[in-house]
Amino acid sequence: MIDYIDKELKQANADLSDFRRIVNRLLNHQAIYRRQSQVEGEDYDLYLRLEALVRDYLGVLGFTLVHHSSQRYVVCYPPGAEIPGVYNDDTEQHHYQQTLRRNEKIMLITARYLFEELLREGKVSDEGVAFIDVEKLSHTFAMIAKQPLDKESEREELLRFLKRLRIAEYKDASEPDAYIGIRSTILCYTLNSVLDEVNRLLGVTVDQEEVYSVPDDFSLEMTDDEDVEG
Helix, strand or coil: CHHHHHHHHHHCCCCHHHHHHHHHHHHHHCEEECCCCHHHHHHHHHHHHHHHHHHHHHHHCCCEEEEECCCCEEEEECCCCCECCECCCCCCHHHHHCCCCHHHHHHHHHHHHHHHHHHHCCCECCCCEEEEEHHHHHHHHHHHHCCCCCCHHHHHHHHHHHHHCCCEECCCCCCCCCEEEEEHHHHHCCCHHHHHHHHHHHCCCCCCCCCCCCCCCCCCCCCCCCCCEC
C-alpha cells in the first residue's frame, strides 16, 4: 500500500502532506465543497488530483466517497452509512445514525423539504443552492416538529449544524429578514431512517398519533435528475 501511495503521489505531483490533508478533511468534516471558501476550494482541486488514491485508501477502511462533479463537492460516508441510491444492509448503520440528536434530524427533514419545494418551482441556482428566509425555515421546522424552537440560540445552533455539514451557507442569520442558502448537498442525506429514528426517540409507534408531520408532497427518495458519480 505504501509503494502504491508513493507512486500515485508522484504521478499527481503531490506529496504525503497533501494526501494527509485531504484524508483528514474528509474524515473530520465528511464533505469538501468547492464554494465553501478559498481554502476548501483548494482542497477540492487537490482532491481531484488525488481522487483515485484517496478513494482506494478510504475504501480499504470501509468509507465510501461520492463525488458530485456537476455541483463540485464530494461526500465521505463512514462504514455502514446509508447512501442515497445505494443498497446497504450493513448492521453498523443504525449505530452511526443515532449520533444525531432529535432536533438535528428534524432540521435535516425541514431543509430537505424546503429544498425540494424550491427545486420543483425552478428556484434553485445553477450552483445548486435554494435561498430560504430564516423565518420560513423556523416555521416549517415547527410545523414538522409540532413545537417551535424555544430560543434563538437553538436555531443558531441548528443552522451551524447545517453549515458544518456543508448543507447551508449564510453570513448573518440573526436578522428577521435574513436568508440562508440550502445546498444540493442536502440530497446526500437519506431521510427514511431519520424519520424512523425521530419516531423512536419520541416513543411513537404505528398505532399512535404522529407527534410530527411531513407534508403530503414531501419525497424521501432520490429524484431522477440527481447525479451520483461514484
